[in-house]
Amino acid sequence: xxxxxxxxxxxxxxxxxxxxxxxxxxxxxxxxxxxxxxxxxxxxxxxxxxxxxxxxxxxxxxxxxxxxxxxxxxxxxxxxxxxxxxxxxxxxxxxxxxxxxxxxxxxxxxxxxxxxxxxxxxxxxxxxxxxxxxxxxxxxxxxxxxxxxxxxxxxxxxxxxxxxxxxxxxxxxxxxxxxxxxxxxxxxxxxxxxxxxxxxxxxxxxxxxxxxxxxxxxxxxxxxxxxxxxxxxxxxxxxxxxxxxxxxxxxxxxxxxxxxxx
Amino acid sequence: xxxxxxxxxxxxxxxxxxxxxxxxxxxxxxxxxxxxxxxxxxxxxxxxxxxxxxxxxxxxxxxxxxxxxxxxxxxxxxxxxxxxxxxxxxxxxxxxxxxxxxxxxxxxxxxxxxxx
Amino acid sequence: xxxxxxxxxxxxxxxxxxxxxxxxxxxxxxxxxxxxxxxxxxxxxxxxxxxxxxxxxxxxxxxxxxxxxxxxxxxxxxxxxxxxxxxxxxxxxxxxxxxxxxxxxxxx
Numbered sequence: 156x157x158x159x160x161x162x163x164x165x166x167x168x169x170x171x172x173x174x175x176x177x178x179x180x181x182x183x184x185x186x187x188x189x190x191x192x193x194x195x196x197x198x199x200x201x202x203x204x205x206x207x208x209x210x211x212x213x214x215x216x217x218x219x220x221x222x223x224x225x226x227x228x229x230x231x232x233x234x235x236x237x238x239x240x241x242x243x244x245x246x247x248x249x250x251x252x253x254x255x256x257x258x259x260x261x262x263x264x265x266x267x268x269x270x271x272x273x274x275x276x277x278x279x280x281x282x283x284x285x286x287x288x289x290x291x292x293x294x295x296x297x298x299x300x301x302x303x304x305x306x307x308x309x310x311x312x313x314x315x316x317x318x319x320x321x322x323x324x325x326x327x328x329x330x331x332x333x334x335x336x337x338x339x340x341x342x343x344x345x346x347x348x349x350x351x352x353x354x355x356x357x358x359x360x361x362x363x364x365x366x367x368x369x370x371x372x373x374x375x376x377x378x379x380x381x382x383x384x385x386x387x388x389x390x391x392x393x394x395x396x397x398x399x400x401x402x403x404x405x406x407x408x409x410x411x412x413x414x415x416x417x
Numbered sequence: 418x419x420x421x422x423x424x425x426x427x428x429x430x431x432x433x434x435x436x437x438x439x440x441x442x443x444x445x446x447x448x449x450x451x452x453x454x455x456x457x458x459x460x461x462x463x464x465x466x467x468x469x470x471x472x473x474x475x476x477x478x479x480x481x482x483x484x485x486x487x488x489x490x491x492x493x494x495x496x497x498x499x500x501x502x503x504x505x506x507x508x509x510x511x512x513x514x515x516x517x518x519x520x521x522x523x524x525x526x527x528x529x530x531x532x533x
Numbered sequence: 534x535x536x537x538x539x540x541x542x543x544x545x546x547x548x549x550x551x552x553x554x555x556x557x558x559x560x561x562x563x564x565x566x567x568x569x570x571x572x573x574x575x576x577x578x579x580x581x582x583x584x585x586x587x588x589x590x591x592x593x594x595x596x597x598x599x600x601x602x603x604x605x606x607x608x609x610x611x612x613x614x615x616x617x618x619x620x621x622x623x624x625x626x627x628x629x630x631x632x633x634x635x636x637x638x639x640x641x
Contacts, residue, residue, distance in 0.1 A: 434597050435598075437594070442626075445630055449629070489548065521555075
């Protein structure tokens with residue numbers, strides 16, 4: 156049978172909740188005929204445009220860079236703009252879309268991310284350079300850059316934070332997103348305050364609260380590894396003073412040639 | 418709950434941990450009764466040699482073994498930062514724990530069936 | 534950080550002591566009664582091993598319980614009293630256990 160790329164009709168179940176009207180969230184079903192490359196975000200647009208204008212969700216760039224559209228699909232967190240609907244059908248040809256778990260729901264698929272941002276700001280997510288800034292650029296070796304493990308690729312989508320079982324039980328936990336960013340700053344040779352950063356995250360509200368559950372890695376749409384970052388922070392927190400001294404030493408040569416590694 | 422192998426491993430580790438803490442204090446109490454002499458001790462211990470308790474002992478073994486092997490897995494992950502093999506680690510722990518539980522549990526059950 | 538480190542250090546120690554314990558105490562013959570304990574605990578070396586075992590077990594169990602309880606935001610507020618209770622319970626259990634083991638004499 157020739158196929159122009161269209162699929163049989165599928166059922167899209169979306170969690171709805173309007174706090175002004177509903178007592179509690181419920182699942183609403185819609186029927187769609189997606190193309191082969193229809194993304195889940197496309198499907199939501201289709202539903203909102205033609206079937207139910209009241210459906211509410213966040214989205215922006217629709218190409219996996221803004222981080223707005225993180226949601227829970229069939230029990231797993233992901234960005235819905237770059238996943239084909241076809242790939243997430245269960246055995247009954249349905250896909251189930253819920254908002255990110257463990258966060259208060261504002262409406263339908265939109266959640267309150269205040270605790271996410273609070274924990275992020277708590278770790279001072281900006282570079283704190285040394286007092287004497289070199290005339291030209293700061294110089295880092297390729298190995299020093301590699302040690303940051305691409306953490307700057309993080310788009311702050313919230314998928315990892317909202318997948319974390321520890322976050323579920325304790326909103327005072329700093330969270331994989333902020334710990335990853337803290338790791339990035341601690342390991343950056345241009346940053347002059349690794350000691351203070353390690354003191355802030357090397358506590359039992361921070362890196363030592365992680366239970367190595369790995370949900371964050373599974374959820375990250377950019378393939379990042381917060382658990383590895385957290386393990387590194389744990390090791391560094393135990394040797395904080397030595398690390399601080401090494402950083403001071405390294406910063407003496409930030410304007411000079413990069414260190415050669417063996 | 419966000420259900421992944423990582424979550425199941427964590428949940429089992431926590432449940433077995435709590436069970437083992439409760440067992441620990443009971444164990445201290447039973448063994449500590451040795452102070453009272455042979456009769457008291459043997460009496461208390463014989464209670465725990467009943468078949469129902471022998472079966473429970475196999476579950477206890479399973480709990481200890483799971484908790485220990487999963488804990489060792491955490492030590493390895495911490496030390497060597499091997500997060501990319503996390504799925505295989507989980508299954509390895511499951512298999513090892515099952516093997517040791519069977520190896521230890523079968524003799525316990527046989528011993529029980531043979532009248533102790 | 535300290536609780537975490539205690540947990541990990543006691544865990545490593547327990548892998549060793551638990552293996553010894555399982556092999557020595559629970560290896561065949563499986564029957565356990567007073568006389569079996571008698572043979573072992575008359576020896577100061579075994580007393581020492583058992584007391585050390587008890588020490589690490591209590592650290593791991595109480596640190597673990599503390600960690601589990603303080604995971605939950607509503608309970609975490611009370612982490613100081615919980616820590617105090619855990620330390621107290623540990624001291625009592627260890628003192629009683631260690632003394633019992635150390636002073637154990639096979640009856641004449």
